[in-house]
Amino acid sequence: MSEKPKGGVIEMTDVSVVALRDTTTLALEHVNWSVAPGEFWVIGGLQLTGKTDLLMTTAGLSLPASGGYRLFGYETRLFEEAELAMRLRLGFVFDGGNLFNHLTIAENVALPLRYHKNLTPHDAAPAVQEILELLDLLPLADITPANVAAGWRQRVALARALVLKPEVLVLDNPLRGLAGRHWEWWMDFLEQLRRGHEWFAAIPMTIVASTEDLRHWRAGERHFALLRDKQFVRVGTWNEVLASADPVVKELLAAPAGATV
Amino acid sequence: MKTFGLTNAEILRHSPLPKSYSDYLGRKLFVFLLTMQGMGAFALITLTVMLQKRSVAREVMHPRIRQETTRSGVALLPMFIFVSLALGFLVIGQTVAALAKLGATSYLGTTMVIVIVRELGPLLAAMLVLARVGTAQVIELGTARALGEVEALEALGIDPVHYLIVPRVIGMSLGVFSLTVYLIIGSLASGYLWAFLEKVPLTPGDYFNQIVSALGWLDFVLLALKTMAFGFFIAIVTCYHGLAQPLRLDEVAQVAVRAVTQGVLLCVLVDAVFILLYQAT
Numbered sequence: 001m002s003e004k005p006k007g008g009v010i011e012m013t014d015v016s017v018v019a020l021r022d023t024t025t026l027a028l029e030h031v032n033w034s035v036a037p038g039e040f041w042v043i044g045g046l047q048l049t050g051k052t053d054l055l056m057t058t059a060g061l062s063l064p065a066s067g068g069y070r071l072f073g074y075e076t077r078l079f080e081e082a083e084l085a086m087r088l089r090l091g092f093v094f095d096g097g098n099l100f101n102h103l104t105i106a107e108n109v110a111l112p113l114r115y116h117k118n119l120t121p122h123d124a125a126p127a128v129q130e131i132l133e134l135l136d137l138l139p140l141a142d143i144t145p146a147n148v149a150a151g152w153r154q155r156v157a158l159a160r161a162l163v164l165k166p167e168v169l170v171l172d173n174p175l176r177g178l179a180g181r182h183w184e185w186w187m188d189f190l191e192q193l194r195r196g197h198e199w200f201a202a203i204p205m206t207i208v209a210s211t212e213d214l215r216h217w218r219a220g221e222r223h224f225a226l227l228r229d230k231q232f233v234r235v236g237t238w239n240e241v242l243a244s245a246d247p248v249v250k251e252l253l254a255a256p257a258g259a260t261v
Numbered sequence: 262m263k264t265f266g267l268t269n270a271e272i273l274r275h276s277p278l279p280k281s282y283s284d285y286l287g288r289k290l291f292v293f294l295l296t297m298q299g300m301g302a303f304a305l306i307t308l309t310v311m312l313q314k315r316s317v318a319r320e321v322m323h324p325r326i327r328q329e330t331t332r333s334g335v336a337l338l339p340m341f342i343f344v345s346l347a348l349g350f351l352v353i354g355q356t357v358a359a360l361a362k363l364g365a366t367s368y369l370g371t372t373m374v375i376v377i378v379r380e381l382g383p384l385l386a387a388m389l390v391l392a393r394v395g396t397a398q399v400i401e402l403g404t405a406r407a408l409g410e411v412e413a414l415e416a417l418g419i420d421p422v423h424y425l426i427v428p429r430v431i432g433m434s435l436g437v438f439s440l441t442v443y444l445i446i447g448s449l450a451s452g453y454l455w456a457f458l459e460k461v462p463l464t465p466g467d468y469f470n471q472i473v474s475a476l477g478w479l480d481f482v483l484l485a486l487k488t489m490a491f492g493f494f495i496a497i498v499t500c501y502h503g504l505a506q507p508l509r510l511d512e513v514a515q516v517a518v519r520a521v522t523q524g525v526l527l528c529v530l531v532d533a534v535f536i537l538l539y540q541a542t
Binding site: 119161 | 317318319320321401404405408409410412413415416417418419424
């Protein structure tokens, strides 16, 4: 982190993204993408189009094969200890949660806080209790993830990503398989975060989320982009999504069998 | 080349069978060398992390180390008490009785020290820990890897080697060392009990004196180093196979078998190195 920061929160210039399922191939090429502080981006794409690969690169968990990527204005490097403080400014929610199965829900949420601030379970408890309460997870605090439904696991993963109060939140397909009441809660909570939630000192959070169903994301001030044919395509606002003649956009707007919004 | 060069070893493992035995042996040798290279790198990374991050997140890491020491040491005590009694009755008791018949009870101390303190005790303790804890460790880490828990740690800025491997390495090193000590004491005591029941003309004082006089300071030093080395290498082999390569859930059982086999081989190799050390000193 020797260079001076410049540009927006996320700045990708001609980036090639490696496919994590086969690291010898590229998932995306020539990605040019800039995210300003406080923006809410929704990245749409069908299955296996590189959504997770793009988000993993965005979070600094995978390096671009080529091109320049700056996070908070700094060139990203993989597993650089010196950049830890910068990396903790970004929270990541995995598709499915990727929770630690040997820990309870409360311990899962407490782990990053305890590890980075060297806290005892007792010292970390107030902050953990607050975030669990905020996300309606308090009744599940002492249960292990295997005994919780998938919708709640996803919410625990959100709590774990938020406990260190990041400035940027990256969510990989957060609404996949969620029941109606869950995704309504998610939409409402993410909108609160974008506007600036009081738990985060009312500072608007920058949010990037991927999805296979654009219909959930119609409300609010959002920027939409599309992944197809190894390309990152900007679509624009919700009105531009609706006006788009792109067949992939139309497919992402069509209700999957049995789904209701 | 993926993590620690494992991809090349995997390619060799999954290629079709070669036409000649020499090709087959050559391939096996390559796989072995690649695995050793990967494991060596993994051991060095673990040692570096252990030293560099010794004061990082103590409130999280110290309970983790205690937990792993309990798992690899304290929790195995009942089994080790049973094994030490069995070892004493089956091996030492019979040796004592045989030496008494030959009138060679004056060699008893030396025989006990060579058989139990230097060889059988440490190796048996290492094998039991490998079987009981090592196997579970590969499955546990392999499943965690397959379910994306390692990526989750990285996303949270937590070094997986520091959080998952370092406590296991320390816990297993301490565990094998302590259990070996208990195993040796237990088997020597139960061995005398057997000899007593067989009416071997040897007083407890003579038995004790013989063993003490056969033991040198080097035995204590090398016993500590050897058992810690066993624990270290068992932890490295099992953690390497469980964690250092991307795994699918269906591969976990297969990897566990491979880790146990290599763990046994590595312990025998370490034992051979210590035999050379004994002879050199």
